[in-house]
Amino acid sequence: MSARENILQRIRAANGRTGALTPAERETALARLRAHPRGPLPDMGWELLPRFKERCIAMMSSVAEINSVADVPQAVAKYLTENKLPLSGACWPEFANLDWAGAGLQIAARPANGDDKVGITGTYCAVAENGTLMLLSGQDSHATTSLLPDNHIAVVPASRIVRAMEDGWDLLRREHDSLPRQVNFVSGPSRTADIEMTLVMGAHGPFRVHVVIVV
Amino acid sequence: MQVTSQQFKQAASQKLADPKVQKALKNAKGKLVVARAKSILELDNFEEIREAAARIRDFGLLNLEALLEEWEKNAKTAGAIVHWAETPQDVNRLVIEITQKHKVRKIIKSKSMLGEETDLNHALEAAGLDVRETDLGEYIIQQFGETPSHIIAPAVHKSMDDIADLFTEKHKRPRLTDIAALTHEAREILRPHFLDADMGISGANFLVAETGSTMIVTNEGNGRMTTTMPRVHVAIAGIEKIIATLEDVSLMLRLLTRSATGQSISNYLSFTTGPKRPGDKDGPGEFHVIIVDAGRTRILGSEIREALRCIRCGACMNHCPVYQNIGGHAYGWVYPGPIGSILTPAYVGIENALDLPNAATLCNQCGVVCPVKIPLPELMRKLREKQVERNLRPWTERLGLKLWAWAATRPAVYALMTRIAARVGRMMGGESGMLHKLPAAGREWTRGRDLPAPKGRTFRELRARQKGR
Numbered sequence: 068m069s070a071r072e073n074i075l076q077r078i079r080a081a082n083g084r085t086g087a088l089t090p091a092e093r094e095t096a097l098a099r100l101r102a103h104p105r106g107p108l109p110d111m112g113w114e115l116l117p118r119f120k121e122r123c124i125a126m127m128s129s130v131a132e133i134n135s136v137a138d139v140p141q142a143v144a145k146y147l148t149e150n151k152l153p154l155s156g157a158c159w160p161e162f163a164n165l166d167w168a169g170a171g172l173q174i175a176a177r178p179a180n181g182d183d184k185v186g187i188t189g190t191y192c193a194v195a196e197n198g199t200l201m202l203l204s205g206q207d208s209h210a211t212t213s214l215l216p217d218n219h220i221a222v223v224p225a226s227r228i229v230r231a232m233e234d235g236w237d238l239l240r241r242e243h244d245s246l247p248r249q250v251n252f253v254s255g256p257s258r259t260a261d262i263e264m265t266l267v268m269g270a271h272g273p274f275r276v277h278v279v280i281v282v
Numbered sequence: 283m284q285v286t287s288q289q290f291k292q293a294a295s296q297k298l299a300d301p302k303v304q305k306a307l308k309n310a311k312g313k314l315v316v317a318r319a320k321s322i323l324e325l326d327n328f329e330e331i332r333e334a335a336a337r338i339r340d341f342g343l344l345n346l347e348a349l350l351e352e353w354e355k356n357a358k359t360a361g362a363i364v365h366w367a368e369t370p371q372d373v374n375r376l377v378i379e380i381t382q383k384h385k386v387r388k389i390i391k392s393k394s395m396l397g398e399e400t401d402l403n404h405a406l407e408a409a410g411l412d413v414r415e416t417d418l419g420e421y422i423i424q425q426f427g428e429t430p431s432h433i434i435a436p437a438v439h440k441s442m443d444d445i446a447d448l449f450t451e452k453h454k455r456p457r458l459t460d461i462a463a464l465t466h467e468a469r470e471i472l473r474p475h476f477l478d479a480d481m482g483i484s485g486a487n488f489l490v491a492e493t494g495s496t497m498i499v500t501n502e503g504n505g506r507m508t509t510t511m512p513r514v515h516v517a518i519a520g521i522e523k524i525i526a527t528l529e530d531v532s533l534m535l536r537l538l539t540r541s542a543t544g545q546s547i548s549n550y551l552s553f554t555t556g557p558k559r560p561g562d563k564d565g566p567g568e569f570h571v572i573i574v575d576a577g578r579t580r581i582l583g584s585e586i587r588e589a590l591r592c593i594r595c596g597a598c599m600n601h602c603p604v605y606q607n608i609g610g611h612a613y614g615w616v617y618p619g620p621i622g623s624i625l626t627p628a629y630v631g632i633e634n635a636l637d638l639p640n641a642a643t644l645c646n647q648c649g650v651v652c653p654v655k656i657p658l659p660e661l662m663r664k665l666r667e668k669q670v671e672r673n674l675r676p677w678t679e680r681l682g683l684k685l686w687a688w689a690a691t692r693p694a695v696y697a698l699m700t701r702i703a704a705r706v707g708r709m710m711g712g713e714s715g716m717l718h719k720l721p722a723a724g725r726e727w728t729r730g731r732d733l734p735a736p737k738g739r740t741f742r743e744l745r746a747r748q749k750g751r
Contacts, residue, residue, distance in 0.1 A: 074521065074575045074579065075351075081579050081587075093348050096348035097348060103526075105529050106338070107327055107331050109327055126549075206561035214503060214506050214510065233532050248562060248565045250552070251551070256549070257550075258501050258502070263441065264309055264314075264435065270502035271502045
């Protein structure tokens with residue numbers, strides 16, 4: 068017998084069963100998967116946008132608001148200059164045609180590599196509950212761009228801010244047939260407290276996360 | 283990992299007398315307990331969510347077979363390669379086989395307690411592979427050649443000075459004396475390895491049956507690197523990690539991060555489903571998941587089944603008055619604190635960890651803070667009973683209890699003995715009225731404290747006198 072069979076056999080015995088599951092029993096067990104009911108949620112009687120901004124800041128992200136995607140390069144330039152950060156980097160292809168040069172920036176539409184200091188991404192949706200970006204990996208949404216550069220700038224359309232993680236999953240189920248290779252929920256810059264329980268930003272991922280909300 | 287739980291008493295005494303360990307524990311205790319208490323206040327219905335979390339975990343255990351098969355089906359559909367391992371040795375063998383298949387030389391690893399159980403790093407090193415822990419705490423511990431002393435803060439017992447000395451020696455750079463600078467030095471040292479490693483190994487906080495995903499919770503970003511940068515990714519996960527749906531995981535996460543570090547959410551929650559898709563510019567070409575028993579089915583069918591609800595947050599140890607004073611290493615295996623006192627005997631054999639279920643006051647701080655409501659004191663009591671049933675207690679203890687039972691069931695003998703003890707006790711207490719040294723089993727008790735001496739009359743005598751009045 069294979070390891071798989073042995074393990075399943077022991078599970079059966081431990082759960083007080085003798086034979087394998089009947090199709091009907093299996094369906095009963097899996098009914099929860101089909102229905103995926105929500106558990107009890109905490110009170111969420113707040114407004115989406117103010118809550119999202121407040122929680123982003125609590126998670127040590129910074130926030131800016133603009134009126135149109137066309138304003139992204141100016142917003143990025145402002146952030147980078149104010150913080151004395153490098154003016155070049157990589158962005159997701161969806162921002163390839165923005166006027167980066169006009170804002171004094173050198174931004175290439177390609178996956179970020181280990182040398183890039185700035186990575187600019189979109190966002191699948193954002194979760195107001197904890198100031199979280201929901202990012203899907205994919206052909207045009209490179210996972211490395213939000214990970215390798217010291218500075219991650221994310222563009223979030225206000226219309227894509229949802230209340231809870233559960234709402235993010237519902238959106239994903241509606242818009243996609245299956246999960247991408249990786250779904251990442253990102254809440255602020257990378258951090259660690261592994262030395263004497265002292266919090267330090269910039270462990271292995273970005274030192275800074277800047278959220279540009281398009282309202 | 284080698285089991286040293288039988289040396290618990292000596293190790294605990296050592297840790298109590300070690301000022302460095304005491305300082306580190308005091309620092310950690312204050313921070314983690316306060317942070318958790320504050321963050322659970324954000325959930326107005328914390329107890330309701332906690333009850334639901336316990337039910338979600340029980341649902342997973344009761345339907346383990348159906349959920350694992352469904353998880354496997356969905357993971358395979360997404361392109362994952364699924365393996366099953368019955369023993370810790372099987373896990374290490376499977377990982378090494380995958381490294382051989384892909385001609386792997388360098389491995390980066392994100393934190394996995396299951397990897398500690400199987401002693402994976404040593405097995406990989408013995409097979410000639412270069413394996414690097416990348417979680418800062420685990421990296422520090424690996425460089426020291428030690429084992430973690432806490433499941434979420436592995437290097438909590440090390441001071442900044444210890445780490446500065448270590449980094450100076452290992453990194454051959456000028457000595458730094460600032461925590462942020464040390465953290466960033468480790469970042470610089472590890473970054474090139476993230477970029478050129480052949481394989482990444484991660485654990486899993488949960489397996490999601492509905493989607494066939496493995497998911498990890500991290501703050502540093504090393505987990506994302508490990509699961510994205512190398513060309514092969516291997517995730518190892520215990521069978522009990524199964525959760526039915528994405529909704530159920532979302533609920534668990536509200537409790538996990540708050541119970542662990544007091545964070546409302548960890549920085550990165552990463553759900554991985556299969557390898558790189560056609561057209562993807564990043565991600566591993568091959569994704570393996572090893573589903574592991576290694577003693578879990580034995581627990582499933584035992585009286586401590588509820589221990590499998592554990593989501594490895596560490597709250598029970600953070601709040602345990604015993605752990606707070608001796609730290610994690612004294613427990614002698616992978617999992618310290620109350621949950622370790624239950625899991626260690628279950629995994630390594632009850633006879634190899636006799637002191638652990640007894641190393642608790644049963645104060646139930648752990649039971650109160652456990653996010654999945656594991657009745658930890660009750661399970662420790664069950665293990666104590668089992669030790670007695672299997673005659674595993676020392677003969678002196680057994681004899682002592684027999685003698686006591688003999689006397690206690692004979693009221694006249696009992697009354698006489700207590701009268702003698704009360705009088706002798708008063709004499710021995712002398713002017714201070716304190717006993718500094720008790721005989722026999724009492725010796726251990728008075729090693730660290732005094733016992734107020736009896737005042738000379740037993741309760742029965744006083745009661746009799748009162749009645750006579």
